[in-house]
Amino acid sequence: MLRRYALVLGLIDHPTQRKQHVGKVPLIGGLAIFMGVTAGAACYGHFHWFIKVLIDTTMLLTLLGALDDRFDLSVRERLVIQTIAILTVIATTGVYIHTLGTIFGYEIELGWLGYPFTVIAVIGLVNAFNMMDGIDGLAGSLEMVSIAAITLFVGLGPLHEAIVLLALLATASLPYLVANLGLAGRKIFLGDAGSTLIGYLLAWVLIRMTQVPEAHMSPVNVLWCVALPVFDTLAVMLRRMSQGKSPFKPDRGHIHHIMLGCGFGPRKTLLALIGLAGTFAFIGVAISHGIASAGVNLMIFCLTLAAYIWTTTRLWSRQEAARELSQASKPWAARANGVAAASSMNTGLTSHGGRGTIEPSTLRGSGFKPGIEGSSFRSALQEPPR
Numbered sequence: 001m002l003r004r005y006a007l008v009l010g011l012i013d014h015p016t017q018r019k020q021h022v023g024k025v026p027l028i029g030g031l032a033i034f035m036g037v038t039a040g041a042a043c044y045g046h047f048h049w050f051i052k053v054l055i056d057t058t059m060l061l062t063l064l065g066a067l068d069d070r071f072d073l074s075v076r077e078r079l080v081i082q083t084i085a086i087l088t089v090i091a092t093t094g095v096y097i098h099t100l101g102t103i104f105g106y107e108i109e110l111g112w113l114g115y116p117f118t119v120i121a122v123i124g125l126v127n128a129f130n131m132m133d134g135i136d137g138l139a140g141s142l143e144m145v146s147i148a149a150i151t152l153f154v155g156l157g158p159l160h161e162a163i164v165l166l167a168l169l170a171t172a173s174l175p176y177l178v179a180n181l182g183l184a185g186r187k188i189f190l191g192d193a194g195s196t197l198i199g200y201l202l203a204w205v206l207i208r209m210t211q212v213p214e215a216h217m218s219p220v221n222v223l224w225c226v227a228l229p230v231f232d233t234l235a236v237m238l239r240r241m242s243q244g245k246s247p248f249k250p251d252r253g254h255i256h257h258i259m260l261g262c263g264f265g266p267r268k269t270l271l272a273l274i275g276l277a278g279t280f281a282f283i284g285v286a287i288s289h290g291i292a293s294a295g296v297n298l299m300i301f302c303l304t305l306a307a308y309i310w311t312t313t314r315l316w317s318r319q320e321a322a323r324e325l326s327q328a329s330k331p332w333a334a335r336a337n338g339v340a341a342a343s344s345m346n347t348g349l350t351s352h353g354g355r356g357t358i359e360p361s362t363l364r365g366s367g368f369k370p371g372i373e374g375s376s377f378r379s380a381l382q383e384p385p386r
Contacts, residue, residue, distance in 0.1 A: 002028040003188065010070045013189050025187050027069045029176040030194025034062045036172025044164060050093045051161050054204050057085040061200050065193030075248045082126060086119050095208055097121060101219045104295035118207065126199035128229035131236065133195045134256045135266050140177045140190065141274050142229060143198045144170060149225040149281035153288065154209055154217050162205045169201055202226065220297045224284020227304070228277040235309040239316070253316050261319045280304070
């Protein structure tokens with residue numbers, strides 16, 4: 001239904017150097033998912049105040065994402081509106097990250113620091129899913145993995161409303177995934193509206209589940225539910241800042257770009273990353289059931305994060321070095337081809353004085369050195385510059 005309005009609204013994604021898809025693709029996936037969630041919520045009709053406020057602010061951020069898809073808003077504008085939406089939820093519901101749980105026997109209460117910490121956490125997860133939306137089906141599939149992981153951690157009993165909201169999000173995302181992966185109908189993209197919606201809803205549901213005692217979910221377990229987007233976002237931002245660049249400056253250094261550079265196709269990359277995200281979630285579930293200490297759980301998470309950053313940074317550095325070497329060799333090859341062409345055009349040079357020929361005496365002082373010819377000339381061209 002939204003496809004017919006995509007062109008009128010300007011929600012069309014055009015191929016660029018970074019976006020290497022074919023043709024013009026509508027950016028309506030996020031709007032379609034939001035409509036599905038709100039329709040399902042209206043039919044359910046039993047949500048309390050927190051979920052209602054959450055859906056209202058989600059509508060604001062979905063519209064913000066659509067405007068970003070249309071007009072390419074600045075990072076500052078997006079951050080300001082996202083912060084306003086988060087503070088609105090905190091002010092009207094009282095839900096925020098006030099504790100990080102018990103780490104090595106100590107209860108870590110944030111106090112007033114919980115408000116900025118909540119803003120940073122929500123914006124961080126929103127941008128994590130935004131950055132992971134790089135190949136067909138990836139952001140939506142990672143959303144499904146996160147929802148499945150949350151269900152494994154908390155079960156279906158506590159916080160029934162939050163589980164219902166996640167079920168609505170998963171159900172509304174399935175038609176998008178089918179279209180985005182080309183399994184049925186014409187292709188559509190998620191757009192910033194969709195990635196913002198997914199990250200925002202998941203972030204608040206996880207915060208709600210860790211800040212009420214009846215959920216029995218440690219804040220550390222939250223990290224395993226969204227481990228791959230968090231790992232990749234931190235790795236990319238740290239690398240960009242180490243290079244003196246903005247952490248929000250787009251590039252092709254995400255895990256899916258690295259895997260594509262290693263020779264994996266888009267579908268194999270998608271399946272591999274779904275498996276990796278599922279593995280992280282399974283590790284978290286196993287640790288939470290086998291190790292009672294949240295501190296040990298956090299240590300294992302940090303070690304896994306460090307291993308991820310080290311591995312992806314090494315792979316990316318090697319690919320960048322190969323690309324730079326390839327770019328450096330192109331001008332040399334072009335100059336070599338040009339000289340070879342000029343040599344082939346001058347194969348008629350002789351020492352005879354007939355028409356169309358040049359006497360050797362005319363070459364003196366011209367800078368032309370006829371001593372390189374044949375295979376020696378070609379081998380000289382093939383030798384790289386020193």
